[in-house]
Amino acid sequence: MTKKVTLVIPNYEKIFECSILSKRPLLGIGYIAAVLMQNGWAVNVVDAFAENLTPQQALKRLLDFDAKIVGVSVNLLAYSFSKEFTKLCHNNDVKVVVGGPEVIINPEGVINGISPDVAVIGEGEQTTLELLSLLESGGHWNPEVLLNIKGIVFRNTDGEIIRTDTRPRMKNLNDLPFMPYELFPIKNYDLRYGVLPHDPIFSVYTSRGCPFNCSFCSNREVWQRKAFYMSAERVLDEIEHISKKYMISGINFHDDCFPLNRQRVVDICEGLLKRDIKISWMCPARADKVDEELLKLMKRAGCRNIWFGIESGSERILSLIRKEIDTEQALEAIQLVKKTGIAVAASIMVGLPTQTMAEDMQTIKFLEKAKCTLVYMAPYVGYPGSDLYKEFLREDNKYVYKRIGTFVLPNSEDMTWPEKVVFARRYSRKFNMTFRRIGCQINNFGLFTTAKMGLNKILSRK
Secondary structure (H helix, E strand, C coil): CEEHHHHHHECCCCCCCCCCCCCCHHHHHHHHHHHHHHCCEEECCCCCCCCCCHHHHHHHHHHCCCCEEEEECCCHHHHHHHHHHHHHHCCCCCEEECCCCCHHCCCHHHHHHHCCCCCEEECHHHHHHHHHHHCCCCCCHHHHHHCCCCCEEEEEECCCEEEEECCCCCCCCCHHHCCCCCCCHHHHHHCCCCCCCCCEEEEECCCCCCCCCCCCCCCHHHCCCCCCCCCCHHHHHHHHHHHHHCCCCCEECCCCHHCHHHHHHHHHHHHHCCCCCCCCCEEECCCHCCCHHHHHHHHHHEEEEEEEECCCHHHHHHHHCCCCCCCHHHHHHHHHHHHHHEEEEEEEEECCCHHHHHHHHHHHHHHHHCCCEEEEECCCCCCCCHHHHHCCCEEEEEEEEECCEEEEEEEECCCCCCHHHHHHHHHHHHHCCCHHHHHHHHHHHHHHHHHHHHHHHHHHCE
């Protein structure tokens, strides 16, 4: 068997308002590709979303590469594409492996709905390599053999859905090869971030997992509340590699919470300074994981933006979602970051089950006081696997506005889903179209580009 494999990022659908559809390299696919390349496989990445391809066009890319096996990343927004693409692959005698968040949350549903040969649950690098190595050695994906591969779901010859033993988490992330950005259609991506001064900006993982227990998040199902880290040296080596090879201007640390391990962040920052790596960077954080000494070091090492998941300005809602941070802590952290000279972005959810309009307005008052550089406000979406979903959205009731696959677009106590969309848009404009925000955009992109970006946003709403 020729050691060729194609990895496909499906073309997504905007099936509900406020869905985030950023055209950027998909890190999960990238690191799987890196591991396969390290083991002698020729890898072709087809990003159907970035290139706006149909399933037929994506299939042609696959067949032109002469690969007999394809890996597909599946999530809610790509369900219909993935289903049609899988059918086309089977018609052309191509084996299909799927993975991604939807497989973790609902593996049986993916097998029934998309009909792949195999679905991979959890981290895909080692599992995908084992599946491909089996075919390369002349073996077949028959049920008896597949039972020996951990972390997969498939259908046996009797039509039963079989789930094998759980594959242990990858603990030593240092073993991962560097992200192979050259496989991706870079020219088709949006590699700018409004809070960083230059582009292109590349994203990297330096850890996987989150130990916290937020009730709105399904990450607990994915990572089992455990985080594993790359060492500071490994992180620095990759940053140095991609900054030289791809001439990047900045880094987006795409972890769940970058400063979870304080000493590691100190070592990364000191390493950036010692190696004289001059890039701007941004990262997500929690309000209880930053302090003045650390922030000053981060600023010296190039940090220009910190993204806090504030979620709400209502103490009751923060308790409901088990954020374990109160509004006073959040406000103190925001002011401390601003004092250090780093831009602050806040992520906000509106309209959770049981949340009242008065509580949403408490969030608005909090934001008026906080004066963040950027606010991302979106209606709460019910993710299967989360405790909030299990408590309020598993069964049809007054909070369920619409079901899309396994997800729920919920109402709150006082607003329907469409009203929540209008609310989020109205206040996003209020907090982002300020002199502070516009000044930041002009400083980063120039007056003409800033005006063009603003016009595009207005036109996209029509």
